[in-house]
Amino acid sequence: MSDRTPDRVALLALPALVYMVIVFAIPVMVLIGRSFFGPSGLSVTPYIDFLSDGFNWRVIFNTLRTAALTTLVCLVIGYPTALALSWSKGFVQAIMLVAIILPLSVGVIVKAFAWQIVLRRDGIVASLLMATGVWDEPKLLLFTETGLVLGAANIFLPFMILPIYSVLKLIDPSLQHAAATLGAPPVYRFFRLSLPLAASGIISGCSIVFSLATSMYVIPSLLIGDRYQTLPTLTARAFLLMRNERLGSTTATILLFLTIAIVMLTAWLVRRREVQT
Amino acid sequence: MQNSVLEVAGAEKAFGSTTVLSGVDLAVENGEFISLLGPSGCGKTTLLRIVAGLLSADRGTVKLSGADITGLPTHMRGVGVVFQNYALFPHLTVAQNVAFGLKAQQISAGDIRATVAKYLDLVQLTSMADRPIRGLSGGQQQRVAVARALAVSPKLLLLDEPFSALDRKLRELMQIELKRILREVGITTVLVTHDQEEALVMSDRIAVMNKGAIEQFAAPGLIYQKPASRFVLDFVGHSTRIAGTTAKTTDGLLAIETAFGTLHAQSGYIPGSPVTVAIRPERISMSMAQETPPSVNVLSARLTDIIFQGSKYHLLFENQGDSHLLVEAGRIPEGMAVGANVHLHWSLEDTLVFPGAQE
Secondary structure, three states, X not given: OOOOHHHHHHHOOHHHHHHHHHHHHHHHHHHHHHHHEEOOEEOOHHHHHHHOOHHHHHHHHXXXXXXXXXXXXHHHHHHHHHHHHHHXXXXXXXXXXXXXXXXXXXXXHHHHHHHHHHOOOOOHHHHHHHHOOOOOOOOOOOOOHHHHHHHHHHHHHHHHHHHHHHHHOOOOOHHHHHHHHOOOOHHHHHHHHHHHHHHHHHXXXXXXXXXXXXXXXXXXXXXXXXXXXXXXXXXXXXXXXXXXXXXHHHHHHHHHHHHHHHHHHHHHHHHHHHHHO | OOOEEEEEEEEEEEEOOEEEEEEEEEEEEOOOEEEEEXXXXXXXXXXXXXXXXXXXXXXXXXXXXXXXXXXOOHHHOOEEEEOXXXXXXXXXXXXXXXXXXXXXXXXXXXXXXXXXXXXXXXXXXXXXXXXXXXXXXXXXXXXXHHHHHHHOOOOEEEEEOOOOOOOHHHHHXXXXXXXXXXXXXXXXXXXXXXXXXXXXXXXXXXXEEXXXXXXXXXXXXXXXXXXXXXXXHHHOOOOEEEEEEEXXXXXXXXXXXXXXXXXXXXXXXXXXXXXXXXXXXXHOEEEOOOOOOOOOEEEEEEEEEEEEOOOOEEEEEEOOOOOOEEEEEOOOOXXXXXXXXXXXXXXXXXXXXXXXXXO
């Protein structure tokens, strides 16, 4: 291959680059700029003010905790699903893929409202738990963290399943057989073979779901309400309710850097793995 | 007799309505190297997978050193496998691949290191120990796969078409190399292959399989010289075949009437049955002399073609436009050219007779 080929191939990404610069990079720059430039010029006062308030630390903690729990639920449900998807063939696999991808076409608001119904005191989940005797009396799942995590995990699940599936389907199935013939029991094979081989897919799935979950706004608004503030809901509040652009820009920037830090950490983890192998 | 390492009895397997194995019995002695030889779809790979526990048979039992392992999961069997694509673990180094099975057992780190070093030395890959799998050549990958399988000291080693990914030169080299390694370890081995040369070169005994059954299980020489069926005759090596009809047997000599005249064979057939006479092409002698050679089976035919094959020649003969006869020779006798009339003759022992007309 000639040395110039990669440059030419990179040109194909030009339209996307131009688009992203106009609709994403420039507005984000403006946003970050607003958080640093006040009426009295350049200052980090908004950040100091924000971070010196204990309530705001609680908000950051809420954001990360909810995102982490959502990611965990997605991983626990998504990994076996991805495994089943990679083992299935033909028609069954097509049906499964449709079942995973089709819900993405339903708007987040619709899904969140649907979860409101599911999580009600007389909703499906409560009725089920009552019928099976887990609960003695009906309780409200809506407006609880459990309800929020359940709803969010449902909505983000495809973003966990698909990256893991894309890695799993490339793994040679005879590796499992080879490990078994070497005397490795199933649990050992899972931790020493399946998991390391699927690691890159798991890492990307987790980083996508985590990023989405840290920045979700509609889902917490509808499923848990104002009592439970996260960085995105606080940002929206600052812009829409309080008309405090500087506060809004500050929280948005903090959220942005938290997310970037996580994505970069993930990329670094993946690259370190690739260098090792 | 408790000498058999592997004993398969009445193994049957069907996928849907397709029968893949129809009652296979197989016994492999301690330290023996046997081959399952047959065309694709003959059930040889299915049999291997059943022995390894990667597939369960519909009926039948598998015994290893006398113990019934029919229902045992793969990881508890102690049957090593070298897979066709080697199935090396891509996220581990050469040494880590070899250590994988050892680490799954309760073995001290020092013992694992020593065992890995021993088997890497055996396959002459000590210098590659810390290399990643990616970038190894086909031959090196195969040696890693062999070292990995042997490191856990299996009672039985199965080789699933292990040479099919290698080019011809390397294949021949690796066959000899692998034979040396396995002899050194002294392990009982079953090779699955569709390559007759591979089976003939490596095996103590060959089980020729066809349509889910073993047609003949014997030493390579016997398989070649005394094939038990038309299928074995056709699958292993070349043969010259002449259709005929049996006549009377006199003094233990069976006369067979053919288009080339009367031929003779040893075995007893009822007079009047259609048979095929077969001779291995290199067992046929050629003579240009006027007088008929003193042999029980002689026919004269015209040389129509000489095909040079490097180390040998294939000569094609015909008689009155009738069927082509193949003769294999190391060199062309002096004065013999296309168009010459030649006496072809062969001994009684080399005359094979199979029931049924040709093709």
